[in-house]
Amino acid sequence: MKKYVRAIICLIYSLVKFSIIKLFHINKFEFTMYNLISPFTEIEISKNGKLALGKLLKMRSGSKVRVRKDGEIKIGKNTSLNHGCIFTAHEKIIIGENVQFGPNVLIYDHDHDFRIKDGLKSLKYKTSPIIIGNNVWIGSNTIILRGSKIGNNCVIGAGSVIKGTYEDGSIIVQKRENSVSKLSYRL
Helix, strand or coil, X not given: CHHHHHHHHHHHHHHHHHHHHHHHCCCCEECCCCCEECXXXXXXXXXXXXXXXXXXXXXXXXXXXXXXXXXXXXXXXXXXXXXXXXXXXXXXXXXXXXXXXXXXXXXXXXXXXXXXXXXXXXXXXXXXXXXXXXXXXECCCCEECCCCEECCCCEEXXXXXXXXXXXXXXXXXXXXXXXXXXXXXXX
């Protein structure tokens, strides 16, 4: 019963929240009526930014979707963002349908351009679009960096740092070895 009450609250909340956002971003924000958005999420659309959300989007608490100046984010239908996911676009992030994000997944289509004079100070960025296909499962604490293209039906293991192109049907796991040594004490 509690699950259904929470779903109804999230459904009503998302409809109200999205309607208010639509008032301020008439041509730059698209959504459907049926979404389950936690009241503890953030959606930001800066000047000239565009955001399109598919039907049955689910966003749990602490998730943040940020579209910066001239950026664009498109999220397909039946996509789920678990707790603490952060998506930030300065250029473009496209996410397909039926994509499942574990907790704390971070997606950034930009890097700070620290190599040019005052690049960090003046907030200069290098950007490249990110494209994620359909039916993708992304494990918790994964970071997806600019220029990444992930094909359809892929699985990304928890804790991965992703940059590059991955074909359809790929399973991406980054193995790390633990190094354990004994602590020696001085008397």
